[in-house]
Amino acid sequence: MTDTGIGAAVRRKEDHRFLTGRGTYTDDINRPGQTYAHILRSPHAHARIKSIDVSAAAKASGVVAVFTGADMAADGVGGLPCGWQIHSKDGSPMAEPAHPPLVTDKVCHVGDQVAVIIAESRTQAKDAAEKINVDYEELPAVIDMTAAIKDGSPLTHDDVAANICYDWHLGEKEPVDEGFAKAKHVAKIDIVNNRLIANAIEPRVAIGDYDPSSGEYTLYTTSQNPHVIRLLMGAFVLQIPEHKLRVVAPDVGGGFGSKIYHYAEEAILTWAAGKVKRPIKWTAERSESFISDCHGRDHVTHAELALDGDGKFLALRVSTLANMGAYLSTFAPCIPTYLHGTLLAGVYTTPAIYVEVKAVFTNTVPVDAYRGAGRPEASYLLERLVDRAAREMGLDPADIRRKNFIPADAFPYQTPVALQYDSGDYTATFDAAIKIADVDGFAARKAAAGKAGKLRGLGYSTYVEACGIAPSAVAGALGARAGLYESAEVRVHPTGSVTVFAGSHSHGQGHETTFAQLVSDSLGIPFENVDVVHGDTGKVQFGMGTYGSRSLAVGGEAIMKALGKVIDKATKIAAHVLETSEADIEFKDGQFTVAGTDKSMAFGDVALTAYVPHNFPHETLEPGLDESAFYDPANFTFPAGCHICEVEVDPETGVVEVIDFTAVDDVGRVINPMIVEGQVQGGVAQGIGQALLEECVYDESGQLVTGSYMDYTMPRASNLPNITVANETTLCAHNSLGVKGCGEVGAIGSPPAVINAVVDALSDFGVTDIAMPATPEKVWRAIQSAQAAG
Amino acid sequence: MYDFEYHRAASLDDAAGKLKSADDGTLVAGGMTLIPTLKLRLASPSDLIDISGLAELSGIKAEGDAVVVGAATIHAAVAASSDVRAKIPALADLAELIGDAQVRNRGTLGGSIANNDPTADYPAALLALGATIRTDHREIAADDYFEGLFETALDAGEIITQVAFPVPEKASYQKFPNPASRYALVGVFVAKGPSGVRVAVTGAGLDGVFRVTEMETALAENFSPDAIKDVSVSADGLNADIHAGADYRAHLIGVLARRAVADCT
Secondary structure (H helix, E strand, O other): OOOOOOOOOOOOOOHHHHHOOOOOEHHHOOOOOOEEEEEEEOOOOOEEEEEEEOHHHHOOOOEEEEEEHHHHHHOOOOOOOOOEOOEOOOOOEOOOOOOOOOOOOEEOOOOOEEEEEEEOOHHHHHHHHOOOEEEEEEOOOOOOHHHHOOOOOOOOOOOOHHHEEEEEEEEOHHHHHHHHHOOOEEEEEEEEEOOEEOOOOOOOEEEEEEEOOOOEEEEEEOOOOHHHHHHHHHHHHHOOOHHHEEEEOOEOOOOOOOOOOOOHHHHHHHHHHHHHOOOEEEEOOHHHHHHHOOEEOOEEEEEEEEEOOOOOEEEEEEEEEEEEEOOOOOOHHHOOOOOOHHHOOOOEOOOEEEEEEEEEEOOOOOEOOOOOOOHHHHHHHHHHHHHHHHHHHOOOHHHHHHHHEOOHHHOOEEOOOOOEEOOOOHHHHHHHHHHHOOHHHHHHHHHHHHHOOOEEEEEEEEEEOOEOOOOHHHHHHOOEOOOOOEEEEEEEOOOOOEEEEEOOOOOOOOHHHHHHHHHHHHHOOOHHHEEEEOOEOOOOOOOOOOOOOOHHHHHHHHHHHHHHHHHHHHHHHHHHHOOOOHHHEEEEOOEEEEOOOOOEEEHHHHHHHHHOOOOOOOOOOOOOOEEEEEEOOOOOEOOEEEEEEEEEEOOOOOOEEEEEEEEEEEOEOOOOHHHHHHHHHHHHHHHHHHHHHOOOOEOOOOOEOOOOOOOOOOOOHHHOOOEEEEEOOOOOOOOOOOEOOOOOHHHHHHHHHHHHHHHHHHHHHOOOOOOOOOOHHHHHHHHHHHHHHO | OOOOEEEEOOOHHHHHHHHHHOOOEEEEOOOOOHHHHHHOOOOOOOEEEEOOOOHHHOOEEEEOOEEEEEOOOEHHHHHHOHHHHHHOHHHHHHHHOOOOHHHHOOOEHHHHHHHOOOOOOHHHHHHHHOOEEEEOOOEEEHHHHEOOOOOEOOOOOOOEEEEEEEOOOEEEEEEEEOOOOOOEEEEEEEEEEOOEEEEEEEOOEOOOOEEOHHHHHHHHHOOOHHHHOOOOOOOOOEOOEOOEOHHHHHHHHHHHHHHHHHHOO
């Protein structure tokens, strides 16, 4: 390990510009002659548009143009496409209602896009919007999923019966029924995974630009995956060929999934820029973010676990309703299915599992991936259910887990729900976490807390997730309409410095540092000599973007593959210069050496020679040193670990304080331990947020009650404990770096640990369940009802 | 935000004059409620008259048995004031619990009580301490000042200049913040002072700040947490929202009142 290579806690390159305010975010970009767009949004959850009168707005001061859905439709603009197709149990494809960027006849959620006003200033655009007269005929809205699938419920889309997008299943029913038939105990749980809003610090922004002289469109946007936006918007919505469409996603201030998707505003602005032939900028206001950024989670689940007399799991049955919101967002259908149903084996040897998922349309903002995406929902229900089974059977929650872990010598391990785990050691992460969290000392801490009038509880979560998304062949077979490989180009400059063009996109993950470490390590050159470029389809050859903890396990592997090609080519050049055969060249620490001699050449000299090829045999050796690669993973990667949470509850007020949190994760090989620690801490903060604070609430009419920070509770520093992060590593068996991914483990592992701790704290009162978020009022009520029940 | 005319007042008289001559003028000091309201286009005043810099409205001083705080004094200054800290530490504690650092460095005492948000902290202190609100026309006892949700005894055009807080024997403010907004979900100010024992509650009441007389009577006889442990507060007239039902708020009033009594210094 060099001091800047693999395994070094190098300080992040990008932080200097972020911390000194020198980042370039989309809103920092201004184009000459720029205009400003305001989106008129629906105030109703469900309404038919009888008419729209934009005449007064069009004449208002500073207004350049006003467009409605009719204008876009007249231009042949398509609907926003869905990137994943799920088939129901009966083989039929999912319902895929039209999703026009600007609605034409009906609004389906509060915030739905009705018109765009383009003006010389933001204020003028907003003033003009107030002059638009929309005649709405309000329709009954459907918000609650359970009600939505009942006969006679209002329909979000007239052509989608019972609001059901699909009715999917996985696993075999018969062996599960057999498992339940021979069970000595069955544990059951009804569980809600609360709806969340990502709330990235930077709101979404888009700038559409059109150059009439070249016919080229440019979209600047806050995106986690600019190439995917170019593909979806160009091919499906606006019919602009790739060579005439550039998408730039510069510095992006947080995404957590919410900036993966192709959003209506991107298509509206790009299209409208072509109409008005001037650049147009749209910057979401925070209250607009709440009703237009995709939401996350929102599952209602019933699950049952069959156990033998010793607490060994025999079978698992899961039935879930998953909210899609009003339309299908880009990846929405795959979240509750292939990122949730497939994870239900968890870290356990449960031999038979059957899961069914109904995806449901409601008059709410579309729901899609949010940090963890499907996997937190799986780990939460599983880990709550395992804890409940232990309590009901009088078993220690640690023992019941240990008894059911997939043993370390069982890998590769085929689960009954499609996935094959390649590596892991669940006992190792568990033991390490128990030691760090000082579980042995808990009883004494509980007693001390009791003396101070507090209830102390400890909760475990042992989880596995599937990330490094994804092997294209598998994803394709499961309904993905895109490949999920990654690409990279390593351009070695004549003086030996390197620019990496990466298809993944950093919006907080520190790719500029981690990827530079890979290059520094491989080529033996200084870390400072490496720059990473991402987020611009005009610069980067291709990419599928950053989500699903894929940047290192897939994108990093693409870089390693390109680096391999660079080293191969450089070896050829060195062999030529040193007048020997390639086989005799050894490359180590940045030096090409003729084996067994002191004849050698530094990497920088080889690079220079590549671009000054005065005596190259041009039939066999090309000048230049610039290689690109595409990497398609052989399998998902499977980070796993154990999180342990300790809480104290004030029984008088119901306030839960997280006292201590331990996360021991196996994320595969760690490239930069400081970045990994930060990623895990951030994920745990969001997990604690979900468990104790955050919840998106709609009223019955479909108005968003938690439409601002006055009511939507974000986690703050004072809500968080000191989070201890450690790693126990097994290497990924199918990639060269042995890496698995660390971006989502915190959000996946932590919520059940927190809730199990709260339930543990309240168990003396006889409380067996508490719903997320475990707000003070809910905890207080749980204590009240348990006491009343006696 | 809609357009408006901005004026910086040169004096209290100037402010009153400008307010009177404006079509639909409004005063602004810290603007911690007004500016967000304007940004959301929920208000469209013709004129904003800025009184934040006026000498007549600034300063904190001990005045006999009272601490007098200028209306344009920011919360951070009240929290940091050695006079307040020495004479009414509970008031300094309360100021320190308002909003966040940014709010405390812009928001003012006068702005808070002129707005009379039912979840604001200061109204509890004024009512419990039996404070007097001084305006450019008169003095108003806190008991007569708070008239319900965002309603006060102020006449149109009347400007708060100072608030005089009688120094109590002991007092404490206990706040249970709304987890999202950090306004008071329930805040209880208990004081034993010249006006006797007073228990004032903010955050919970549908009509804003109110006193719990049953607790006051019990505490007047025996100033201890035990004295009020059996006093139950009715949920009638209390606010209910997604963060707390009326019965939970009623319960919290009891808990916080007992903690305030125990904490009284």
